Amino acid sequence: MRNNNAEPEYLARLAPVFQHEFIKQLKHLDCRYRKLNKYYFLISSKRSIKSIFLHSIFRVKMKFEVSGFTKKRINDLSELMQDFVKKSINKKTPFKISCSISGTQTFNTNTIGMNAKDIEVAIGTKLELQGYKIDLLKPKYIFILNIFNTVIIAGKVDLKNPAAINIIEKPEDISRAQLKLREAILYFKIDLSGVRNALDLGAAPGGFSKELSMHRIKVIAVDTADLDKRLEKDRNITHLRIKAAEINSGQVFDMITNDMNIDPAESAQVMLSLSNLLRTNGSAVMTIKCPSRNIADYIKNTKKILSAKYTKFRFQHLPHNRMEITMFMLKK
Ligand SMILES: C[S@@+](CC[C@H](N)C(=O)[O-])C[C@H]1O[C@@H](n2cnc3c(N)ncnc32)[C@H](O)[C@@H]1O
Known part of the structure; x- marks a missing residue:
């Protein structure tokens, strides 16, 4: 099911500790929102959202409301993600796929037989075989697939955008x-x-x-x-x-x-x-x-x-x- 909403939608991630403050801001901006879990909000807004609390935000490009999920649906999803990548970038642009499954009972490794990493690899490998350039360390874009309990959301993050900080933790880090x-x-x-x-x-x-x-x-x-x-x-x-x-x-x-x-x-x-x-x-x-x-x-x-x-x-x-x-x- 595609998003037929006239207003653009955004998927926002922030720390649970400041959600209360963020909701106050959303109300002030008169935005409609849906809390998906303790980290994520789906927001409808004509204007782009800026907030000191946001860890990441991207415009929703694909959205599917779901009530159940099977491996067959994952295959369909993989095809849709491949089309999305192919329409968004050319073969020379380095990118990576980032999938997360935040569901409780409905989506987990047992019910769909795959974990988030498996899904990333499945989509990425197919694209690589078609000549697209995966770069896990220095991607220009991250194509995000977030699977929640009742909705699946995909979008693209440009790493030039400061709201997309993607630091790499190292074992030698002190603290x-x-x-x-x-x-x-x-x-x-x-x-x-x-x-x-x-x-x-x-x-x-x-x-x-x-x-x-x-x-x-x-x-x-x-x-x-x-x-x-x-x-x-x-x-x-x-x-x-x-x-x-x-x-x-x-x-x-x-x-x-x-x-x-x-x-x-x-x-x-x-x-x-x-x-x-x-x-x-x-x-x-x-x-x-x-x-x-x-x-x-x-x-x-x-x-x-x-x-x-x-x-x-x-x-x-x-x-x-x-x-x-x-x-x-x-x-x-
Ligand atoms: C969160 S830790 C700092 C962590 C550190 N920035 C790091 O990167 O590992 C806070 C530190 O502030 C120090 N501190 C608190 N009051 C201080 C003061 N008046 N002068 C100097 N250090 C102080 C504490 O001793 C503590 O080690």
């Missing part, structure tokens, strides 16, 4: 926080080419510092807690075992990062008092740790405190954020 910074760099398109040194506040166990070091940036890592032992030999990282307020440095940095787990207003005050250590136009990344869900208030207050010294504020809940929002800004 979840490292992934937050990797995502922030991609999402805010932070240019690290001119960054030679950085001050990392609340650095332990060292994920942010390691991520910066991997970009050949010299890092002063400030935290009273220990850094991960794997960083002991990292010559780009110097650990200062002090509190941020005790910093007494004459050095000027190209970047400041701050992931301290303290109240947002206190954290913002530290960024304000250390702003003289950041060069003009230097970038800063700060995590706003939210003690409650009043996100709008925390964002407003943080911005108010920091506006005297910083500009170009941006805020985003990134896939590896928990009850926190990542903020990017530039020194005035």
